[in-house]
Amino acid sequence: MKRGSTLFLKTAVILIGIPILALCIFFVPGIANYAAELYPDMPYINELVLIDVYAAVIPFYFALYQAFKLLSYIDKHEAFSELSVKALKNIKFCAITISTLYVAGMPLFYLIAERDDAPGLIVLGMIIIFASLVIAVFAALLQKLLENAIDIKSENDLTV
Template identity: 35%
Template sequence: MKRTALTLLQAVIVLISLVVLAMLIRFPLTEGRAANLDLFSIYTDPFILYGYATSIVFFAALYQAFKLLGYIGRDQTYSSNAVGTLKRIKYCTILLSALMVIAGLYIKIFHHKEDDPAGFLAVCIAVTLVCIAAAATAATFEKKWKHATQMRDTHFL
């Protein structure tokens, strides 16, 4: 892959990280659940704290993707480091999908009767499906790259 394309992809990952971080800071201030709370109470709300904890897994997956692009740029695509990075991306996406399912179930079960949880549940379903697709893709690449790494290592012996 060309170095320019890899740098562009890494820049996109950084941009996504910054946009999501800005949303994490700004969204609780405008969200309906916390609209009438003071600044301290907004950021100590258990559901908002759960969202921040879940975002750690998301940022870990983005960091691993950034590292993977670095390995590809240094022609270490079929190295054990790249395979391990793919494995960590797979685990992060599986964990993120499980955390989103838990959040959706929490909102479905404990929402106020006058609130409509359909929008949040739709977002949970969409994010879960994207995470499952990303995990399946990472698992496929991991398997193929692991096989290629083993073939390369046995070829040099």
């Protein structure tokens, strides 16, 4: 595979991470403060929103790192290796973790959307959940295909 195509994908991985970092720095604290203003009788809602979103960002960046490593393995012609399978497995678990964290945080999103009369917030949470699940299923499928390809490759190496 040409290095240019993986360079493009590595750049895309980096460019995906930058806006999420900007959202976490500038947008998420505002949402948490807004939630605290909506529910002044619940002083802990600010921290819950911050914990939920920032806890989901950690596996997101770990998954981006694993995708970057996977692209590096492709560059080194080690795509059909156990390291690639492990990277896909980590990406799958990160996607499941993100989805689980947002499912756990949906009551918070519901409270904010209910008081603010903004159903789009619930839809946004559902999009994140389902996108993470799609990524998890896709990574699991690729992991299984790669394991099968490695098995076939090792059988062919033993035959020759």
